[in-house]
Amino acid sequence: MNTKYIDLISQTYQFPQDEFQLKNDHLTFHDIDLMELVEKYGAPLKFTYLPKISENIHRAQKWFKDAIEKNNYRATYNYCYCTKSSHFKHVLDEALKNDIHIETSSAFDIDIVNSLKERGKITKDTYVICNGFKRDQYVSNIANLINNGHQNCIPVIDNYEEIDLLTKAIDKDFKIGIRIASEEEPKFEFYTSRLGIGYKNIIPFYEDQIKNNDQVELKMLHFFINTGIRDNAYYWNELQKCLRVYTRLKKVCPSLDSLNIGGGFPIKNSLAFEYDYQYIIEEVVSQIKLTCEEEEVPVPHIFTEFGSFTVGESGGAIYEVLYQKQQNDREKWNIINSSFITTLPDSWAISKRFIMLALNRWNDRYERVLLGGLTCDSDDYYNSEQHVNAIYLPKYEKENPLYIGFFNTGAYQETIGGFGGLQHCLIPSPKHILIQKNDDGSLSTKLFSEQQKSEDLLKILGYHGV
Template sequence: MSDLIPAINISADQWTIADAEKVYGVSNWGGGYFKIGANGNVHVIPDQQQSSMKIDFSSVIKEIREENIQFPVVIRFHDILRSQVMNLNESFNSVIEEANYKGTYKGVYPIKVNQMREVVEEIVDAGAPYDFGLEAGSKPELLAVLAYNTNENALTILNGYKDEEFIRLALLGRKLGRKVVVVIEKYSELLMLVKISKELNIEPIVGIRSKMRAKGQGRWQGSSGDKAKFGLTVAEVIKSARYLEAQGMGHTLKLLHFHIGSQLPDIRAIKDAVNESARIYAELHKMGFKLEYVDVGGGLGIDYDGSQSTNDSSRNYSVREYVADVVYGLREMCDLENVPHPHIVSESGRALTAHHSCVITEVVGEIKPEGASISTELIEGEHILLSNMRALLVGMDDNINLQETFNDASQWKEQAAEAFKLRVIGLEELAKIETLYWQILRDVQTRSAEKTFTPEYTNVLDSTLSSQYLCNFSVFQSAVDSWAIGQLLPVVPLTGLDTPPVKNCSLVDITCDSDGKIDQFVIDHATSSVLPMPAVSEDEKCYLGLFLTGAYQDVMGDMHNLFGRLNEVHIFSHDDDPEDFYIEEIIKGTTVEEVLSIMQYHPRSMALDMKRLIDKQVANGKIRPREGVKWTDFYEDCLSGYTYLNTD
């Protein structure tokens, strides 16, 4: 029997790649980088300027296996990262020229979005022709940024709360000739900055962050308004500017910063915020403070669900529309107020990094809702509930009322559970009733799929009868946002999409935690609790891709159950290669020994202790010497191994 979703019940000879695209929506959320190829495999177009160059995920998986790299793995497409940096900068430069805007674009990448060295290096290199800078929000991030942002024409924006050491590091950057902007988040930071800068005789570049009245939308709308965690009120903005002026440092105030939230779904929120910030900038300028920059913060969203809507996981605008609203909004207000056009800064980290990284995991098992079945043959004297359930199954035909059958089966199953509690039926009778119940539901689903309309109960059936696919990964390590805040991340089978789905499933990971699951998917332009799966033969491995994981997922994952960082494979496109790509670098994930050390264990001592225990059993004659050596070696091999399942 098929577990097929009735709404997409299309025969194999009628199924097309267009049907697969409709179901999985790859082109909708793929940003032009991902699509389903004619062979039914997901393909990557890493450089949109060279659309003929396509990378087949099947080829990538094959090469990873040939390199003896264990799954799960993180795959980074560095060309996508570079392409996103170029697209953002070129979009701003193009609109600035089109609008006859007098300022320039000086973007920065906020490394909190993904602090991985390889990611930061790639962004810095790709952004060098545009003088694209970096942003730091903590002392460790500042240490990294000072070492990597060496372009003297690029900005280094420093957000977050600061202590004396943080400010001294910032002033070191100024001493090195860098354009380091210290953004004041609270008034006391300004007093400390002025004091230390005079002590060291180093002139700072000062920015102030304003609490905006314009409200963002989505999960992070609390970033603005009176209760915002960061920023100065209007009164504090004026007080700060005048304090600098009184200290003979009014000329150091160069930047106005605001931020109304990450992943903004609605373009109207951006319009309102730009309008408000432009007014503040203009008023400060007319008060005599010659600011040069307006930093519009982050917020440029990603269309995770492909709906192009105001859903929390989507956006109703394009990158160019976002850029145009920023540029034209600032120009219009500045022209009205007769003040110079400021240079524009943005901190669009999510938009730069999300697409470049994905997690590939292997399906290692299937957990069916019915589990095992037992014989349900008629036995004399059986309980009426069992007899009724059997009669319901036997009486299934083309003319039966499927809704009534579904209702009766569900009711009798519930009554059977109560009867067992009251000792009316035994364990074996309960098992037979449950076996019949699942057979009835499978039959009802199959017959419902043949109807020309979709009965109301089919959604319940789809969820009830869906399997759980056991996948070799940890949600808490690799898709933490899906667990923590319900963030939708696209999940797609990487091969076999040229055939119609035959099963519904949700995903569960290998952690010992009931929350280690993914049960929200982007299917057919909507959110579904099940993922349709194509047929997979028993001797064939099934791989799933979790996409758009390049923002935050890489750096926010924890080590629940001591599952560590994944193996990483870095991919570059290459037109002369037969497969259009090559693996540039492989970075091994954390070993068991490494994660234990992080948690203050001492693996070497543990290995010695285990050897002593095994040697004691050898001395007592309970383990043979040769066997003892093998067990000792096995324990040490496990310590040096990958934290995930070895499925090879």
């Protein structure tokens, strides 16, 4: 009878996989011996495997290159990194090794852009696509960037007042884009995105505010779907509506030459994950070309804004199972030595799924469990809703510690979780480790941040020195 944890995983999924292997009964992730990481740094901890960022960028660039060649598509492709997914310096430094551009969301993003320029990480030729609702400081920072000669800064207009605000602040000609307010999926609580200009209002908006404004040149139409690029009727229908707007707008606005298909690719959230990236990209490129040919307009340059896809699969979190509580006849709770609310906020806020696997004891018998965090909050758990199906782990043994890992957690979790700030129930943020690959193929680790201390939180709360 197959009752070991390794039997369960092997029978349920194709295992091992490219990034997940077993070495001496221990799980490895991109050849990282995770138990060695625990032995060196302890748990809980978070880590970022930086080479995965470049790997995913290269994958997408190749997919688009192949699709453009296959479709004889006569325009360029530009990969933009959506900085809100992770603003950390080590993330931007790694991403910008790969001939990419960036997309910003708020005023402080532009301060990061200026820092990157000062350090030679980006140049005036780098596209800076400025999304988001723009007021005061954001407008001022964008204006300063353009006034200082960054002509490839393209603010994407989100509402009817922004052109006037930008025109007053910028002392030279500048380029803009317009964001389409896409219609959301039927299951959403609202019908139309709060962001952007409605489909039917795009051309009247152009005629009223842009056409006769000599200072402004419309270059880009921005199309964003909140659920990302997916092979379903909703996405293809919205893309077609966007393309019809693009071709109509192009006929009255010759300067328009770029289409930004924001809304990124999904990332692997299960060992059973399947997604044909190459097919989807070829279909997107093909549909853009076909629609433009039908309407007899040149095809646009394509921009994408990949945030989660860029950085998500580089991240992981490791916890130790501290204790097991048998609460009734059916429910066993494994309590981890951290909090899901603070370290993986998307797991409880939007029931986002992550890959979860044991790090050790793969040859032990398994049991069905629920996972709970340390806080005194009933929402601090991870269960079958987030995990697609029931959670099974090696049986809890008090004298034989069990460690578990959550993988592909690199996007959004630190910023949403309030990295470096207050944490729910004052459960400290864990250590964060950076992992890089050396020229000889070996791996090196570096401590990026220590686990929070009591004095760190007391200082924020105003108790420091009292």
